[in-house]
Each structure stands twice: as structure tokens, then as C-alpha cells.
Amino acid sequence: MHDEPAKIDLPLVRRGKVRDVYELPEQVGVEPRLLFVASDRVSAFDVVMPTLIGGKGRLLTQMASFWFGFIAARRLCEVHAVSTRVEDLPAGVAPVGSAQRAWLEGRMTIGRRCQVVPIECVVRGYLEGSGWREYQASGTVCGVALPAGLRQCDRLPEAIFTPATKADSGHDENISFERASELVGLETMGVLRDTSLAIYRAAAEHALARGIIIADTKFEFGIPEGAQEKVGRVWQPPILIDEALTPDSSRFWPVAGYEPGRSQRSYDKQFLREYLEKLVARGDWDKTPPGPELPAEVVAGTLAKYREAYALLAER
Numbered sequence: 523m524h525d526e527p528a529k530i531d532l533p534l535v536r537r538g539k540v541r542d543v544y545e546l547p548e549q550v551g552v553e554p555r556l557l558f559v560a561s562d563r564v565s566a567f568d569v570v571m572p573t574l575i576g577g578k579g580r581l582l583t584q585m586a587s588f589w590f591g592f593i594a595a596r597r598l599c600e601v602h603a604v605s606t607r608v609e610d611l612p613a614g615v616a617p618v619g620s621a622q623r624a625w626l627e628g629r630m631t632i633g634r635r636c637q638v639v640p641i642e643c644v645v646r647g648y649l650e651g652s653g654w655r656e657y658q659a660s661g662t663v664c665g666v667a668l669p670a671g672l673r674q675c676d677r678l679p680e681a682i683f684t685p686a687t688k689a690d691s692g693h694d695e696n697i698s699f700e701r702a703s704e705l706v707g708l709e710t711m712g713v714l715r716d717t718s719l720a721i722y723r724a725a726a727e728h729a730l731a732r733g734i735i736i737a738d739t740k741f742e743f744g745i746p747e748g749a750q751e752k753v754g755r756v757w758q759p760p761i762l763i764d765e766a767l768t769p770d771s772s773r774f775w776p777v778a779g780y781e782p783g784r785s786q787r788s789y790d791k792q793f794l795r796e797y798l799e800k801l802v803a804r805g806d807w808d809k810t811p812p813g814p815e816l817p818a819e820v821v822a823g824t825l826a827k828y829r830e831a832y833a834l835l836a837e838r
Contacts (some may be wrong), residue, residue, distance in 0.1 A: 530622050532557060532615065538583070539565040540770060546632065547612050554635035554747045555604065557611070558764075559626060560586075564824065566794050567809045573816035580628040580826045586765040586794070587631070587726065593762060596724055599717050602633040602744065636744025637690040637764050641702050642686040642694050643714050645722040648737035649676050650773060650786075652696060653684065665698035673783040675775075676739070681722055683715040713759055714743055725767050732788065732834045735780060737773035741766060749783045774831050789831035794824050 532544035535556060543833045544557040560579035564571050580649035583606060608626050610617060616623040645661065646653050653663040654674050659667060672678075685702040686694040703711045718741050726736045743760035765771060770791035776787055785792075797820050803806040807814050 530559070530616070530626075537569050539563065540569075540579075541765070546615065550610055556633050556635050557615075558631040558633055558762065560629045560631075560765075564791070566791055566798055566813070568572040569698070569809065569811050569813045571813040571816055573792075573820055573821060575825050575828075578825060578828060581628045581832055582765065582768050582770060582823075583631060585768045585828075585832045585835065588832075589767040590762070592728065593721055593766065598724060599722050600759070601766075602636060602746070602761055604632045604762040606631050633746045633763065634761070635749060636761065638688070638742065638744045638763065639706055639710065639714065639760055640688045641706055641711070641714065641743075642688050642695075643743065644684045644686055644738065645681055645718050645740075646680055646684055646738040647722065647726055648726075648735065648773075648775075649674065649678060649683040650737055653738070656696070664696045665700075670775040673787055675780075675784065676782045681719055681726070683719055685711070685714075686740075694806070710760065717741075717743075717760075717762075721762070729774070729835055730777065732764060732837065734831060734834055735775040735777055735778045735786075736767065737786075738777055739767055739772035741771075769828050769831055789827045791824070792828050794820060 530542075530544060532546065535543040535545055537543075538679055539569060540561055540563050544559070544560045546555045546557050548554065556767070560582045561576045562574040563577055564573075564575045564578060587603065587606050590601045593599055604610075606628075608630065609805060610632060611626075612707035618624050630668055649657055649663070649668070649672050656663050657668060657672065661670060663682060666682050666684065668682075669679065683699065685698060685699060686696050687705075688694060699715065701712060721741065722736070722739060726737075729736045742764040744763040745760055772790060773792070776789065779787055794816070797816070798807065798809075801814055802809060
């Protein structure tokens, strides 16, 4: 499966489930940068589907760009995103009139190159997914004790920070804050926890006023390359990287119709997951690669959910 109309003539750093990352040429006086390109691929249950969701990459880029601006304007955290304009690419990269430039338009982000902190920073405001399953078994989520008697999709008394290991392939593994601190350091984890919770609270309040519940989300952070030398100190606070608060990394539920005790309608990939779960129940797929081809109505429905979420969140 290849969804690029023309090869991007840059060194490929990483091809993820959805985003491809390229090395940008070094520029005098400019800190190292990467080019992030959001494809139209979609994944579910950690499997990339063979069917593309046309236009999804541009929607994700728009939404992530909106949130980066939201986060930076409120001084919640520094972000890696520098620009989403093809005009800001270094000379010689994707020249005017080229197929590469047309492909990158609207789906690219120039970002600061960072050393990635290998922890997924998950914040949960509601009880669903793996957190709900763990709570049913033990009354905890990632070692965080919760009140008894909570129902599926209940709002938690307060948002909780539940880190996970960051896997290049396969499933991330939920871990305790203490275990995460052993991996990357207590001071770093304290900053990641406080920053993640602050971003989530501000974003959840914004979304709720526009009819969307952000049930949970995950963030990634990194240390900018060269930042320590630039500021002349040993320790540099992590900055937000990759993308943030999109339907690919969050559960979005409509406020209208929200009712604890059951699964919720959603603006995220749950629409796709529910279709796939039906295939699993029939024995037509077992959640391992390759994924099944998606029918046109699932493609259209998934894209419509993304569009509606973006329109609500970004409206003035």
C-alpha cells in the first residue's frame, strides 16, 4: 500500500501507522528539523487498514495545528511544530509545481527534531477502554485506585495520568507512574504528568463548551536536539511532539446523548472499530495483519466523523 503520488526526495526517518517522518536538510543558524507528513492511512487495534481514508491526513494536520496553537497561546507547553506551510520548506525541497508539493500541501508539519521520551502520556477523564477493563478486574487504572461503583464511561472524580510504554509496533503497555519514573527519571515524569494534565483540562473544557467530550487522550514529548547547548543548562523541559488531541489519539464523544453505563457514540475511530468488531464476532478477522478492506460506507462515515469534530472544535 502506498498513498504518495510521488516519492519525497528526503531521507525517511520513520514510517509510522499514519505519519511519515523525513529528515530536512541542515540550515545555517536553524536548529535541526524534521518533516512530518500525515497520510490517509488509518489503523485500528494497532493494524493499518489496506483501505485509505481520502483527505484524512489533511484533516488531522488541521486539527493538530489548531491544538498546537491553542496550547502555545495558553503557555501550557512548548510545541515542536514550527510551520505547516509548504512555502517554509528549505529551498530545493518539493519545488513549486511538483507532485511532491501538491501532495504535501495541507498535510505537512515542519517540526523541531527531538530526542523522544519513550513514554506515552495518557490522560483519562472518563472510564473506558483498557482502563474500564482493568477497573472491572481490580478497581484501579494503571495502579490508580478509583472509587467503587463506577460505570462504563463514567466521568472520573478528576482526570488521572496513566503512562504507557511506547511501542514502535504492537500494543503499548500500561504502566504505573513509579515504573515510568524508573525508565526516564522522576523529575522528567513529574513534568510530563503535570503538563499532560494541564493540557487535557484546558482542551476538555474548550471541547465541552462546543459539544464534545474528550474522554481520554495521549501525548508524546521530546527534548529538542541542541536545546541544552542553546540554553546552557544540563536539563531542558520536554516539549510536545508528534500530534495532539486528534481523533487518532483521543476518544471524542458528543455531549448530546452521553449516557454512562454503555459505550458512547463517537467522533473518533470508534466508528471504524465497531465495524471491525462485527467482523471479529463473525470470525471474518482476528485483529492481526493484514486488516480487511473497508467498505465505502465505513470510509465515508469515518471521514465525516473527523470533519464534524474539527468543525466543532475549531469554530470561533
